Amino acid sequence: MTTHTQQTDRSMAQLVSDLSEQTTRLVRLEAALAAREVATKAKRGAVGGGMLAGALVLAGYAGAVLLAALVLGLATAMPAWTAALVVGIGLLVPAVVVALLGRSQLRRALPPIPDATLARVREDIDVIKEGASNDPDQG
DSSP states (O other), X not given: OHHHHHHHHXXXXXXXXXXXXXXXXXXXXXXXXXHHHHHHHHHHHXXXXXXXXXXXXXXXXXXHHXXXXXXXXXXXXXXXXXHHHHHHHHHHHHHXXXXXXXXXXXXXXXXXXXXXXXXHHHHHHHHHHHHHHTOTTTO
């Protein structure tokens, strides 16, 4: 009977050791996933910020052309201002499109919280709690 008790004790010790190792591995994997998710969101934020910067440049050019059209229109009252107005509007349309795309990218990137990883960690905690509450040794 002593041999059976020693084998049981050894297997319980091994189970505790396995639990410790698996918990450590799970925490490390979840931390790595969280870091990867934050990096992805940061990249999206950088892309969105770059798009917004591009939109600002295009809007600046559009403003300059529209001012030139206004000056030409007021100065001469001749059709030359129409061409400048068309160019200005032509620059303004892509600026709006790029600004909307950039805003969409920024919204997807913010806040930089690893939502999917946090959800998996919550699921892991629930599974552990459920396993602990169903433990026959505690009841």
